[in-house]
Amino acid sequence: MKRIAAALAFCALVAAPVLARAAPVEVTRFHTPETLARLKGVAATVEAAPGSDPASLESKVWLAAVQKELSAQGFGVATPGATDVVAEVFVEREVFKREGTRGPVSVGVGGTTGGFGSGVGMGLGFNLGGGAKEYVVTRLSVRIRDRRTGESLWEGRAENREKAKAKEAAIAEAAPRMAHALFAGFPGTSGETVSVK
Numbered sequence: 001m002k003r004i005a006a007a008l009a010f011c012a013l014v015a016a017p018v019l020a021r022a023a024p025v026e027v028t029r030f031h032t033p034e035t036l037a038r039l040k041g042v043a044a045t046v047e048a049a050p051g052s053d054p055a056s057l058e059s060k061v062w063l064a065a066v067q068k069e070l071s072a073q074g075f076g077v078a079t080p081g082a083t084d085v086v087a088e089v090f091v092e093r094e095v096f097k098r099e100g101t102r103g104p105v106s107v108g109v110g111g112t113t114g115g116f117g118s119g120v121g122m123g124l125g126f127n128l129g130g131g132a133k134e135y136v137v138t139r140l141s142v143r144i145r146d147r148r149t150g151e152s153l154w155e156g157r158a159e160n161r162e163k164a165k166a167k168e169a170a171i172a173e174a175a176p177r178m179a180h181a182l183f184a185g186f187p188g189t190s191g192e193t194v195s196v197k
Helices: 002-015 033-037 057-072 171-183
Strands: 025-030 043-048 085-098 104-111 120-127 133-146 152-163 193-196
Touching: 025 171, 033 152, 043 057, 057 085, 057 171, 133 171, 152 171
Parallel strands: 043 085
Antiparallel strands: 025 152, 025 193, 085 133, 104 120, 133 152
């Protein structure tokens, strides 16, 4: 009986759900000393990049997340058209499926107790591999530019992949987390890709 109890405990441990953690955000930034000097103490207007719908509820969540991070970095808040510096926000989200790669796992338990002819046996089988899993890849790009000349003063992009059903994949969770990762340690080392947890 002790063997059966131990086997059941092992099965429960293996089958127990693993606590999910948010996947890291891969961040890359680009700038020059000259362009950074022009960003000190300025106010920035945050706008949806061309091709985006600034009126959509989704866009507003991303724009607000970027505005919050810019404010935390010391940028002033300006009304649209009232500043020479614009932060353009562009977001891409795509869902894809990845086939499960892990095979089935089977656990078998057998044993005998008591006298002649008595025995207990048990067999368990379950699959930990599952079928195809859906993932969401999110890319956040921000370009801070001179409104008059169009010259880029700072550019950054952040990318993240989460399971589609994870709460971290929801826009309300992803937007502030990715914007924070993008501006963490602003301006960042130009051309370097870092992983932000």
